[in-house]
Amino acid sequence: MDYLHYPYPSRRMVTFAANGMVATSQPLAAQAGLDILKKGGNAIDAAIATAACLTVVEPTSNGIGGDAFAIVWTNGKLYGLNASGYSPKSISLEAVKERGYTEIPEHGWIPVTVPGAPAAWAALSKRFGKLPLTEVLKPAIEYAENGYPVSPTLGKYWQAAFQTYKKTLKGPEFSSWFATFAPNGRAPKIGEIWASKAHAKTLRFIAETNAESFYRGELAEKIAAYSKQYNGFLDIDDLAEYEVEWVEPISVHYRGYDVWEIPPNGQGLVALMALNIMKGFAVPEAPTAETYHRQIEAMKLAFADGQAYITDRKHMEHRVEELLSEPFAEMRRALIDEEALLPKPGTPPKGGTVYLAAADGDGNMVSFIQSNYMGFGSGLVVPDTGIALQNRGHNFSFDENHVNRLAPRKKPYHTIIPGFLTKGNEPVGPFGVMGGFMQPQGHLQVVMNTIDFHLNPQAALDAPRWQWVEGKKVLIEHHFPHHIAQVLERKGHEIHVSLDPGTFGRGQIIWRDPNTGVLVGGTEPRTDGAIAAW
Incomplete structure (x- = not known):
């Protein structure tokens, strides 16, 4: 990854430490x-x-x-x-x-x-x-x-x-x-x-x-x-x-790395399905209009499937393995064309949350997310x-025929998701982007910023974000490249600029350098984000 700062607005440079870090x-x-x-x-x-x-x-x-979820190395x-x-x-x-x-x-x-x-x-x-x-x-x-x-x-x-x-x-x-x-x-x-x-x-x-x-x-x-x-x-x-x-974390292999999420009832599966679709496309060294278009389309398809199938895992009609299978990813990828689509769920083949990352000098790392x-x-x-009591039950479906319908002693579709990255069975580190249904979208963008575009943790968080909302509506940040936004509009996306930074999630990242053990951290410029390190 490039430790030089990427040219996007930020309040800070990437942070280094040897003994411990909390973001x-x-x-x-x-x-x-x-x-x-x-x-x-x-x-x-x-x-x-x-x-x-x-x-x-x-x-x-x-x-x-x-509620809370965690991935611990x-x-x-x-x-x-x-x-x-x-x-x-x-x-x-x-x-x-x-x-x-x-x-x-x-x-x-x-x-x-x-x-x-x-x-x-x-x-x-x-x-x-x-x-x-x-x-x-x-x-x-x-x-x-x-x-x-x-x-x-x-x-x-x-x-x-x-x-x-x-x-x-x-x-x-x-x-x-x-x-x-x-x-x-x-x-x-x-x-x-x-x-x-x-x-x-x-x-x-x-x-x-x-x-x-x-x-x-x-x-x-x-x-x-x-x-x-x-x-x-x-x-x-x-x-x-x-x-x-x-639980056993679930993963997809993405261009030499393994990206890990918590299995359902959480929506981490949505991020993995989108990455599974994206890995079938060639991606340039820097994001282009075509890259953003494919990201948005992959995320729309993954959300359609996630919202159709994700619920308490004891009640799921399709196994995670089916939804992350290569044939299913190929089937969904084939739907992505030059024009923005209106997503519908596929049929798999049978077979404002808080986020924190912590690491110590002994190799332990934690990806933790918590929300009301x-x-x-x-x-x-x-x-x-x-x-203050949470209202997670609001995410249950009122449709008695839906897999995520309200029922006794059942866990609902859950938005909060911690992420973790490994390479060759060695930890790279924890990452997460909080913010309701922005979370898997933030995971996709941060992972691709890191792996495809070689950005350091701070730069990966600073980069302008988009958020698919519904139908063909996509929100972008005010510093999102305008020429790319214009191309996306010509592809049929309904582009809207949002001036509220909270719309685009709030993330944290800590990577560990495999050669030196040095910790490298980034924190969210869209909130009161901070890294404490020594």
Whole structure:
């Protein structure tokens, strides 16, 4: 890769370090992870510390009541963790319809699924960590207890969420959200100190009990009582019976590298299907209009298949191997012509989330992603706990014939995906791009920027992005090459310039130089991204 800076707007150069590195979307959280490394923790401990800290210092994107996924490289092997939650055992399409709904709402108790993030921290710590969870969660607890100044991007999205919630969240069940996140009757301003002692107390419970309190103790009882008070479906058994899943990551081989994702219910499969299509095309040394056109078309086809087939893997009608098979990729690739298409699912042959990357000097590397979904999630905060509950159930289908239809104890199609790159059975490193359905699109672009266009991590993140939205509509950044955008329009794409950088995701990358062991990192210029290293 080229370590010289690529000529796109950025706030920083690529970062190098030898002993450890943490890259994420908020400087205080990155520093928290680095502090844990310096105390003798490994990359897994640093990732947990950063993730917990992000629930405090970036609550607009994630929380204690969210889900998490991770890919861990340690002792020469990749491990996958699916810590997404399932729907309550008492919920069903019929039960929701009986309440008068014709679709799954964004807010309130109906879209709430069991949170998996606390269980993820505990499971990672138990299996791979060096330090006790009580030590690892200290930075997050201190920021929650004593407060921190709100960073610029955080303040922007917090204000936007408050304005929306003020208009839409009217029931008494939402009062705790306003008491927690708008204690003065407004969102905190950029640079203003915000704290949540209830959040700190909850993190202490999680640390001292290795998350047992959250699923089978005092915190679980508070969550269940809050649900019962407002006629929610979630109950104490849903929490008590929850366990994380250790999974085998899935991959495609792409031009000498293996690109790894977590298997469904996550949408990492979409990124892999798109790369599987793209590897059949010759790609020049620098992106051209034809390259972008094929990327967009491959992603549209992959999304059509993903949204038709991805759900809880126990309910999938097609195996991952079928969807990543060469014959299926060839079949989908053959549909890409000179004109933009309207994608439909194929038939396989039978057979604003937070992201962080962490690495240490001993070779351990972690790709970790955590989210409440759609900003603050359901709009529900368990009183006196700081636990903002996610609304992942909103991604279930209301169509009783769809593979991803709402059902009891089922995991929905999930947007958050950590990525990892290896070459010749050796780690290159973790990468990710957060942001709803932008995530697999960001993965495709970052991987191709790295492998095809030989960009260093910072340059790979700085490069202008596109996002396919629906039909033939494609959003591009304001610094996307205009001459290429014009060619794409002539090919039938409906091109729209978006001035909101958050539209295009927020990524982090850490690669390890195979010859020297030196860590090479890039962080997102579209947010308050930071790399802490030593």
